Amino acid sequence: MILCVTLNPCLDRTLEVNPWSPGEIVRGGTLSEVAGGKGNNVARALARLGRAAVPATFLGGSVGMRCEELLREIDGLEPLRVRTAAPTREILTVRTRGTADQTAFFDPDPAIREAEAAELARQVGVLLDSGAVRALALSGSSPAPSTHATFQHVSEHACARGVPVFVDTYGPALLAIRDPWPSVIKINRREAATVAPGRDPLDLLDGWARAGVALAAVTDGPGPVLAQHRGTRYRVIPPAIEAVNPIGSGDCLLAGLVDGWLAGLPAGDLLRYSVAAAVANALVWDAGAIDRPAIERLVDQVRLETLP
Numbered sequence: 546m547i548l549c550v551t552l553n554p555c556l557d558r559t560l561e562v563n564p565w566s567p568g569e570i571v572r573g574g575t576l577s578e579v580a581g582g583k584g585n586n587v588a589r590a591l592a593r594l595g596r597a598a599v600p601a602t603f604l605g606g607s608v609g610m611r612c613e614e615l616l617r618e619i620d621g622l623e624p625l626r627v628r629t630a631a632p633t634r635e636i637l638t639v640r641t642r643g644t645a646d647q648t649a650f651f652d653p654d655p656a657i658r659e660a661e662a663a664e665l666a667r668q669v670g671v672l673l674d675s676g677a678v679r680a681l682a683l684s685g686s687s688p689a690p691s692t693h694a695t696f697q698h699v700s701e702h703a704c705a706r707g708v709p710v711f712v713d714t715y716g717p718a719l720l721a722i723r724d725p726w727p728s729v730i731k732i733n734r735r736e737a738a739t740v741a742p743g744r745d746p747l748d749l750l751d752g753w754a755r756a757g758v759a760l761a762a763v764t765d766g767p768g769p770v771l772a773q774h775r776g777t778r779y780r781v782i783p784p785a786i787e788a789v790n791p792i793g794s795g796d797c798l799l800a801g802l803v804d805g806w807l808a809g810l811p812a813g814d815l816l817r818y819s820v821a822a823a824v825a826n827a828l829v830w831d832a833g834a835i836d837r838p839a840i841e842r843l844v845d846q847v848r849l850e851t852l853p
Contacts, residue, residue: 547680547803548625548672549588550665551602552695552718553654553688556612557581557832559638574642579831580612580620581636583685583713586796587803589620589833590822594804594840601625601669603657606632625672627665631655638792645788654688662691669699673706680803682711683727684796687718697721709806713799715739726757729806731799734765746771747778747852760802760812764795767827770820774812777851781816783824784846793832798823800833801840817847 557580560573584600591598604613604626612633616622634652641647672678681703683696696718700710710727712719715736722730730753734746741749746763750773753761762772762781767788770781801819810818821843825835 546597546599546672546677547588547591547682547807548669548678549584549591549598549600549682549684550669550696550699551582551584551600551685552657552665552692553686554580554582554585554602554604554609554612554633555652556608556615556633556635557638558635559640559830561640561642564641564644571639577831578611578615580615581832583796584682585612585616585620586793586833587682587684587713587800588622590793590797590800590826590835591804592620592622593834593836594800595837596804596807598622599625599672601665601672603627603629603655603661603665604633605629605655608635609633625668627661627668629655629657629661631657647790654686657689657691659691662689662695666695666698666702670702673699673702673708676706678703678706678708679807680709680711682713682799682803683718684713684799686714686716690717693717694721697723700727701725711799711803711806713795724756726753728759729802730758730761731795731802732763733795734763737763747773750778760806760815762798762802762816764798764823766791770798770816771852772816774816777812778853779813779816780850780852781820782848782850783820784843786824786828788827790830790832791827794823794826797826797833797835800835813849817844817849820847 588598588600704725711729801822805815825839
């Protein structure tokens with residue numbers, strides 16, 4: 546299995562409305578729901594690519610129960626979950642019909658208790674010790690001080706078991722990552738600026754490579770991806786598209802890296818495949834709703850350049 550850990554999940558609700566202006570009474574049209582959070586998106590994408598994925602996360606209150614129901618009944622995933630006293634947050638995205646406009650409203654992050662954080666790390670450790678985990682994906686933000694070191698703790702455990710670790714986080718959770726370093730780190734340009742203000746992204750990639758990260762990448766929305774794999778630098782250029790919804794594209798890029806890594810793709814093919822997965826996600830509305838044929842149709846449109 547591929548274990549996909551999310552520390553800050555959400556119930557992601559999308560309300561579609563007619564064009565509106567602030568201050569107006571706005572009546573909704575359609576309302577859709579999905580169990581959100583970056584790791585849940587990664588698990589959803591991997592499952593659609595034929596991988597056995599298990600989302601591992603905190604779930605609290607009635608919102609958490611709804612997320613668990615959606616993961617099981619809609620996504621066909623069996624989550625590893627730790628119940629929390631704090632309710633799982635909601636994100637409401639208001640999508641304006643007939644346009645590309647959307648606005649997201651986020652609940653505050655939940656206050657995860659120390660014992661709850663320790664229990665998630667313990668359960669992840671049990672699965673790692675079982676030998677059933679082929680890869681560990683760690684995605685998204687850390688909601689509370691109690692969880693800031695959780696990714697590092699489970700990453701250490703996985704490295705000790707020889708399980709490749711794929712990290713897509715930022716802020717305190719990323720700053721807590723240290724030796725032994727994960728196999729792969731992926732971050733976007735805005736997040737990179739908060740970790741290393743004023744530094745060239747390529748310098749950041751060089752630093753991670755010296756620390757022992759096999760593959761590191763900095764994404765930039767629809768722009769080129771900068772990457773380094775075992776001393777070789779790359780620029781990966783996605784095709785120009787008319788995006789339907791870019792939300793979750795970074796998660797699908799990480800899913801592509803996991804899938805391609807386990808398939809043994811060489812570096813160049815791995816990067817082109819993962820960027821094609823991100824583009825495939827942007828062409829649909831639901832985050833993580835990709836499939837292998839869609840990626841394969843896009844791979845040849847992704848350009849790869851080697852940098853000095």
